Structures are given as C-alpha cells and as structure tokens.
Amino acid sequence: MFVGCGFCNGVTTPGFCPICGNSMNDLGMVEDYEGPYSPYQDAELIEWEHKQNNQGSLVCIHIVECPKCKYQEYMKVPI
Ligand SMILES: [Zn+2]
Numbered sequence: 001m002f003v004g005c006g007f008c009n010g011v012t013t014p015g016f017c018p019i020c021g022n023s024m025n026d027l028g029m030v031e032d033y034e035g036p037y038s039p040y041q042d043a044e045l046i047e048w049e050h051k052q053n054n055q056g057s058l059v060c061i062h063i064v065e066c067p068k069c070k071y072q073e074y075m076k077v078p079i
C-alpha cells in the first residue's frame with residue numbers, strides 16, 4: 001500500500017484537461033493498468049520511467065484521462 005501518494009489515497013485530484021478544460025479521471029496506477037490494452041510504445045515509456053525512478057525519489061505513476069476528449073497523460077506523484 002502506498003501511504004504517500006495522494007492519488008492512491010484519493011486526496012489529490014488529477015486536475016483539468018489541458019485540451020478542453022474538463023475534469024480528468026484517474027485511471028489508476030500504471031502497474032495496475034499494464035495489460036493487453038497497452039500499446040508497445042507505452043510499455044517502453046513505463047520501463048524508462050521506472051529506470052528514472054530508481055535513480056531518484058520514489059514516485060507513483062498514474063494514468064489520467066479526460067472523459068470528454070480522451071486526452072491521456074502520465075502523472076508522477078512523489079511518495
Ligand atoms: Zn498512486
């Protein structure tokens with residue numbers, strides 16, 4: 001269990017879409033989201049992110065999505 005991540009705890013909200021300004025939805029941690037639906041490019045990005053994390057402070061990586069325009073981005077939350 002991640003104590004320090006505001007997203008996992010439901011304390012922090014993903015904010016607003018930079019494209020259309022709609023409220024973003026937290027789709028969960030990347031670890032939970034990996035699966036047959038993840039394109040190969042995303043898997044590479046995730047692997048890179050994990051390497052970066054090992055060099056610095058721990059972060060919890062979440063995918064947030066705009067329900068309106070389907071804009072997605074990764075959010076790194078320090079834990
Ligand atoms: Zn988290």
Ligand SMILES: [Zn+2]
Nearest residue numbers: 017020066069
């Ligand atoms: Zn949007």
